[in-house]
Amino acid sequence: MIILALDTSSAATSVALFDGDVILKSARHIDARRHAEVLAPMIVEVVAGRTVDAVVCGVGPGPYTGLRVGVASAASLGLAWRVPVVGICSLDAIAYAARAGGISGEFIAGLDARRKEIYWARYGEQRLAGPYVNRPDELDPELLTLPWVGVGDTPAYPDATALARIASPLLSAGVPLAARITNLATHGTDDGATAKQLGNQQLLPPFPLYVRRPDAVAGIKS
Structure with a gap:
């Protein structure tokens, strides 16, 4: 099974192509402001015309804009290629x-x-x-x-090769996705709700885990 893995949940944009237990090609670019610019060219370079059987994306937690670049790209590729798309917690x-x-x-x-x-x-x-x-x-x-x-004097970033290695045996074994996460938990509007719903599940729906409460909340007029 050839898996395309990608993560944009941190300052790094990471892409890898994985087959069985072999990394066919990988690429990484570190710039917190350029996920949208660099991701597509990196995918083209890494895939290099090969047929992909599944797409795996890091779903965070991470900043809103960068995280959505990766998750939306993974979903779009899954639709275009007609292959399954799954998420993995980037941590x-x-x-x-x-x-x-x-x-x-x-x-x-x-x-x-x-x-x-x-x-x-x-x-x-x-x-x-x-x-x-x-x-x-x-x-x-x-x-x-x-x-x-991952934090401190020597920060580490989520790497797409690790995402692929986590997902590959689970996908091959047919492990089902965790139950769909409610919008309440996904958007972090209830402290601890996301963690409670995830438990120790690894294969997740490809939706962003924001964890943090949103900055803007719709007001309610009386």
């Missing part, structure tokens, strides 16, 4: 890479959420809690005793 990709790099036990995978906040989730062999968004001073002190990956 799962950071956690996967951390485990592959030798980390063991429980740890936190995080991403810079801007506004002096952090997107984070807790992991062991699987996602144990999250994703959430908090300021560092809001975190339980116990969390700060665990190893953190």
